[in-house]
Amino acid sequence: DTEVTQTPKHLVMGMTNKKSLKCEQHMGHRAMYWYKQKAKKPPELMFVYSYEKLSINESVPSRFSPECPNSSLLNLHLHALQPEDSALYLCASSQEGGSSYTQYFGPGTRLTVL
């Protein structure tokens, strides 16, 4: 199983809402990532979790709050977002410490902030 799943597929929220994005993998990977992708642009790294601990935060605003409840799950909590936060949010995982360093991506959540 080389699948990373993400829910929901689409999300529309107002600037005062609180919502969460979810990501799950069952490949035994110990590194998980959140990326933000604008149209026709490469993914931009937001956060990296390594062995369930936050290892990289790329100066992301505090209105984005990541959480890694266990080695298979990754959440991204959203609060008081701005319209410019509208984007495709991608989750990925990789076998940290392995020889491949290959990232496997989920299908993404398309977020629209009104």
Place this chain on the structure above:
Amino acid sequence: AQSVTQLDSQVPVFEEAPVELRCNYSSSVSVYLFWYVQYPNQGLQLLLKYLSGSTLVESINGFEAEFNKSQTSFHLRKPSVHISDTAEYFCAVSDVPGGSYIPTFGRGTSLIVHP
């Protein structure tokens, strides 16, 4: 730190024609190289990768890429494209173990296949 250059932002081509998407990288250490494809409204899918060994790597859908260390390139080729190959293609590089395992992505090349 490494960087990736995809010179072509858009490559239009007719169906059944050959195509080459260019990727050059710079790094002070040995690297792993990847090509990802992103179909419209989908996430990124790994197309192929070079880790070590044979410098020519192939994907299951007819794409191939060749690692050229002297030219620091990893160009993607397909001898005959299909309409269904229309997508965004991203080249990525990460340092060989010992360095950062976070890949650096190129800006992407939009392959547009016309009938």
